[in-house]
Amino acid sequence: MATAAAKPSTRSRILEAARELFWLKGYPETSVAEILEKAEANSGSFYYYFKSKEELLLAVLDYYVDLLYPEVMDQAFATTPDPIERVFAVLGGYRYALEMTGCTFGCPLGRVALEISDIPQAHEKVAINFQGWVNAVKKCLMDAGNRLPADVDRHQLAQFVLTVMEGAVMQARVHRSLEPFDNSVAQLRAYFRYLMSAPRVVRVKE
Amino acid sequence: MATAAAKPSTRSRILEAARELFWLKGYPETSVAEILEKAEANSGSFYYYFKSKEELLLAVLDYYVDLLYPEVMDQAFATTPDPIERVFAVLGGYRYALEMTGCTFGCPLGRVALEISDIPQAHEKVAINFQGWVNAVKKCLMDAGNRLPADVDRHQLAQFVLTVMEGAVMQARVHRSLEPFDNSVAQLRAYFRYLMSAPRVVRVKE
DNA sequence: GTCTATATATTGATAGAC
């Protein structure tokens, strides 16, 4: 017979609680005491597993690397076979997160990227996460083959998709509205439509 | 004869110190004590002018509204007559700020947008700042007249430019490199080139 | 490994003299 799920280890409970609180409240605004309460753990356990709050942040950022596919990419890849549409399905996932949170919370890594300024290792780890995201999108763009012009740099375009996602999420957050997000994605779509459009004959001045 | 510049008022010294520190360290990580030290003021003066640290943040965000043209737009408008090139000159201003700070500091409002989550008034004021920015860019796009297709929504496109700026600045910050910024602007340029390209004859399948 | 109790520093904010 099925047994009840075992309670996760203390360390992973702390990690999970921190991940959620850093996402909701930000790293500087989250106290160790709050993390402990949410994780149902004690101060002694915390400092047994982590040297400091700062080290916990770095562990959370490593954790996010593992979550890229299960939390961000897998669903888009599973439901959307067309590689170009997959890219927009990934963006749709962020739209859904905004929708579910009243347009308050989008990408937790973008938040760390801007709110932290004195922990260079944190930026390095966010950069690694961004690289993983960009590579996943780049893979889609490469899978699109010759539907995109050969001279379009896939890496640059994938980086641009991340740029648009982060900027769009930010604006949705401050406006508490999906409109700026949808507008930005609409413009990105127009750009892709152009890139994928049939060969053009440009009328030349006589 | 010329007199030495008068020392700014205590209130404006506090406001200016806060603006810079919130930009460099973020709002939660900046203590009132630091602001006072930088402003050469005392706790008593601070709470004479501001009800709380939170109210100071709101005052700083109002202050930014006044700084939009002098700090962000004026130079681009003065040096670049072409309205489309003006938009890219504005982006060039952010590139310069990144360059001058080792790719660590871009837009202070984007930072507040993501690091603050429990002060709705702060988001409202960032939204007002973003609106001003978008409107300034929108004005350029409208000045471009029929160089852009009539059916392109100027507001949506201006919002997209802000999206790209914020996302590009964020990536430059985490990578400590201008490359992601330049890549994103290059893609935005390609999109504008497309929008401004001569009327196209699309080859139709037979 | 987990617990409670606590050390030490710093936080935002206030009081009251001048």
Added chain:
DNA sequence: GTCTATCAATATATAGAC
């Protein structure tokens, strides 16, 4: 309006029993 002194709360982190 500006000053110093200080409050009360909270922060991260540690000590040492179990």
